[in-house]
Amino acid sequence: MGSGDEKHICRCEEVSEDEIRAAIRSGARTVQEVKRWTRAGMGICQGRTCRRLVERMLCEELGLKPGEVEVSSFRQPVRPVSLKSFED
Amino acid sequence: MNSSTDVLILGAGVNGLSIAYELCKRGKKVVVAEKAEIGAGASGSCDDMILLQSKKPGILLEMALGSLELFRSLREELPCDIELDTKGGMILIEDEEQLSLMEGFVAGQKSCGLEVEIVGRSRVKALQPLVSESVIASTYSARDSQVNPLLLMKAFYLGASERGLRLLRGAAPVSIEPRAGGWATRLASGEEIESGAVVNAAGAWASQVCSLLGFELPIIPRKGQVMVTEQIPPIGATNVWSAKYIASKLKPVAARREAAGAAQTPEERYGLGFAFTSTHSGNYLVGSTRENAGFDKGTDPEALALIGRQVRRFFPVLANVNFIRSFAGFRPSTTDGMPVIGEVAGRPGFFVAAGHEGDGIALAPITGKLVADLVEGRTPGYDLEKLSPGRFLGAKGA
Structure with missing residues (x-):
């Protein structure tokens, strides 16, 4: 922790690899639980990059195979949408 | 696999975890069985308000005021920040x-x-x-407040885990049957849990849980x-x-x-x-x-x-x-806009704590205390008559 080579897994919310591994070690068991505890995947890109990395870390930490990890849900909008587009 | 515990709580939403935390603090052995994951229902898909103003005058507002006081002490004692704030x-x-x-x-x-x-x-x-x-x-x-429900669940979970909580995921109840001195609950995970008390904190799914015992609630x-x-x-x-x-x-x-x-x-x-x-x-x-x-x-x-x-x-x-x-x-x-909190008549040791609609976060701390009191057989500090499951079940109980 706090070392010079700290890696950001969720770039939008600046969540580090150490923070995500710590969440899993303290009991988070699914991508959604990791997200809710650390904010990884809650930023403007909605986990486009980090959700797969979080899945992989869950596999590594818990000894699971890909496919055994509960993934998080996809929701509208696909990209950020300006509220300007909602006209009366 | 069979195991026994003092209290089995069904549902790892904010109320189930609050009850678990309170009971663990009082030295009880607690298992929480959750059908999916922590906060999979309303508690993980809501906003962050502790809105006192929306509460009907009466027991709900009294409970919300009590809950806000509890939030202030929880902020100090829980193992992680809950982003409690009072912005009005x-x-x-x-x-x-x-x-x-x-x-x-x-x-x-x-x-x-x-x-x-x-x-x-x-x-x-x-x-x-x-x-x-x-x-x-x-x-x-000026008293309306807010809290991060996601961190609140994490904090209750971590605080209860430090005191021995076992959380089972993928563990919806399949059957709930009376046993001498309590209940035997078979879970979808294959495990059977014997417990002195069962608390149904299954939120929108609470009536489905009750139907395992042969009755329903209008939730x-x-x-x-x-x-x-x-x-x-x-x-x-x-x-x-x-x-x-x-x-x-x-x-x-x-x-x-x-x-x-x-x-x-x-x-x-x-x-x-x-x-x-x-x-x-x-x-x-x-x-x-x-x-x-x-x-x-x-x-x-x-x-x-x-x-x-x-x-x-x-x-x-x-x-x-x-x-x-x-x-x-x-x-x-x-149907009457009030949560259901209480023991079910004719089913000693089976408690319901559900039906909070949009007030689940705000009322979680007080719900934890009240249900822990009921489980321990203590008289809670509020008159819970208006919240009793019996109001929907008629004179005979379930």
Whole structure:
């Protein structure tokens, strides 16, 4: 922790690899639980990059195979949408 | 695999975990069985408000005030931050009908000890400089607060785990049967748990759990769709709601108009009301709908467009802000708008703590204490008659 080579897994919310591994070690068991505890995947890109990395870390930490990890849900909008587009 | 424990709690939402935390603190052995994951139901898909102003005067408001006190001590004792904040809240009023409804509501709340007032246009402008000119007045209470429900669940979970909690995921109950001195509950995970007490904290699914014992409760899922904005600086001093939202909670317009034979507008069909809160991270949560849609957890473009147009009407400045996410949750709703908290008559050791609808976060700390008291056979500090499961089950009990 706090070392010079700290890696950001969720770039939008600046969540580090150490923070995500710590969440899993303290009991988070699914991508959604990791997200809710650390904010990884809650930023403007909605986990486009980090959700797969979080899945992989869950596999590594818990000894699971890909496919055994509960993934998080996809929701509208696909990209950020300006509220300007909602006209009366 | 069989195991035994003092208390089995069904549901790892905010209330199940609050009850677990409180019981663990009192030295009980506790297992929480959750059908999916932590916060998979309403508790992980809601906003962050501890809104005292929305509570009906009476037991609910008293409990909410008690809960707020508990939140202050929980913030100190829980093992992680819960982002508790007291920014105050305003309920925006747009016409004379809403004004008279809110005047009556505010008077009732004041008599219950809540500091709340109606403020005029100039005070509205001072607190919400960017609000629309269509707002003629507002309520204001400095005591309305907020908490991060996701961190609150994490904190209850970590605090209870330090004291021996076992949490089972993928563990919906399959059967619940009486045993000498308690209950035997078979779980979808294959495990059977014997316990002195069972607490049904399954939220919108609570009636399904009761049906394993041969009775039902009128707790149904009310879907609320919410929009999340990108992170922006705060645009006002308080969180805000609309009087229309309170009106739809108190006496749904749709129901009134339907009774009068009028066709429903899309706003009425979706039970649209305005709720607008800023999170610690700077995202605004913009809500929301209040729908009867069964257990369909989808969000849909029509509802999101209604929510988007509504927030722009109240805060035109948001035209240039992006929304980045939507979600929906099932508020566990009862026919009389009150939660169900109590032991089921004729089923000693089987307790229900569900049906909080939109008040689940606000009432979680007090629900934890009250249910722990009931499980221990102590007299709780509130008269829970109006919340008892028996009010829906008739004289004979379940």
